[in-house]
Amino acid sequence: MSKWTAKSLCDYISSRPELLAVTKKYPFRITSHVASLIKHPGDPLWLQFVPDSRELENDGGYEDPLGEESLSPLPNLVHRYPDRVLWIVTSECAAYCRFCTRKRLWNKKVHIDQRSIRDVVEYLRHNKRISEVLVSGGDPLLIRTTKLREFFSAIRRVKHISVIRVGTRLPIVSPQSITRKKMDLLREFQPLYVMLHINHPSELNDPVCEVLSRMADCGIPMASQTVLLRGVNDRAEILRELFVKLLALRVRPYYLLQADLMKGTSHFRAPISEGLRIMFELRHRTSGLAIPHYMVDLPEGGGKIELTPSFIEAVCENRVIFRNRLGKPAFYPLFHGEKRVLRRLLLPRLE
């Protein structure tokens, strides 16, 4: 049984001036559910949710690492890719993750009124290439169901929007908040995908597994994003356990994300070389269904790109030499003239 509660964590922070100073800029918020899962200072949940004085260091990061403000044609609407938009409908979360990319919003109130809903609908109508809207924040599932229904209904009024995605951590940090009413709402606006955020297997305790199973039974498709975090999950066996568990819960492990260059979060960042090494190990030891794409979201709105470890040792005149899972060479023949094309495709990765 954990000795930590939301109250005892508040007291802990209040008694330390260096942590109190952090919370003035980046507030502290945690649910009783998450607090109860913390076993000791420095464990994976503590690191994710309890403030750290390094958050105030100037580590060369950005306030808005993905350049979302400059890619917003309307307040709270980010249009980075031709076929998708991100609609930030709240700045609040049930618990604040210390590495969050949108920490800049925590002290701001995002308010979506009728006028801004109309503006978003108008924008979507005029941009016919957009087929998908990611409703995110903050955590949209914190918003009351009637208001959330207004957002989803507004999106559904635009005929060329086929898919809604909802980014949330609520089922993980507060499983009891996922009521039947919320599930019915998510089902009502299908095709609607719930994009969860889960970083460590210890987050998947019984109440969380139960709620995820109920959501799957309800017919709500779910995928999960995991941020690669130093000291939290930067080991292949931890991530393997997490991804295999998620798969069994009918949640597709979708992305393993390299941490964004958010200001004051460099202590969370694992090197890209480490991420690739982990992916290399996972590829050899895990069902393909349980392997996410390893992505880096480039700074200043450069967009997401996938990072993949190379299994190619050499490209010869008539064959490619691979390294197999036992570390042994294996060959595959090339078509005549293919070597030049292949080298052009691969070289930047091998340099």
Ligand code: SF4
């Ligand atoms: S749940 Fe998502 S938006 Fe909310 S604090 Fe965590 S990372 Fe940020």
